Amino acid sequence: MKKFFLFGVSFVVIFAVFQMLSGMILTWMYTPNVSEAWSMSGSFPQETVIVGNFSLVSLGIILASTVIAYIISSKIIQLNKNKAELPS
Numbered sequence: 278m279k280k281f282f283l284f285g286v287s288f289v290v291i292f293a294v295f296q297m298l299s300g301m302i303l304t305w306m307y308t309p310n311v312s313e314a315w316s317m318s319g320s321f322p323q324e325t326v327i328v329g330n331f332s333l334v335s336l337g338i339i340l341a342s343t344v345i346a347y348i349i350s351s352k353i354i355q356l357n358k359n360k361a362e363l364p365s
Contacts (some may be wrong), residue, residue: 279354280350280354283350283354284347287328287342287345287346287347287349287350288342288346291341291342291345291349292338292339292342292346293348294339295341295342296361298357299334299338319338
């Protein structure tokens, strides 16, 4: 149970960090065209509909988070085992 909890916490933290970093990079790279957006705003519906698809980038972030979380949890558990085996 301890291994599962450690893996879960590691995964959530690493996934959140990757999501924040990718959001920061996308925001940094985005250059809006204000005049074009203003001219097109009249033709858009007043209701907002959010439609998204699952991209390969999201899958890559999930896989990378999983691998790193597994490595971190394995290393921490290994360190705890080695520490417990050391004579006092």
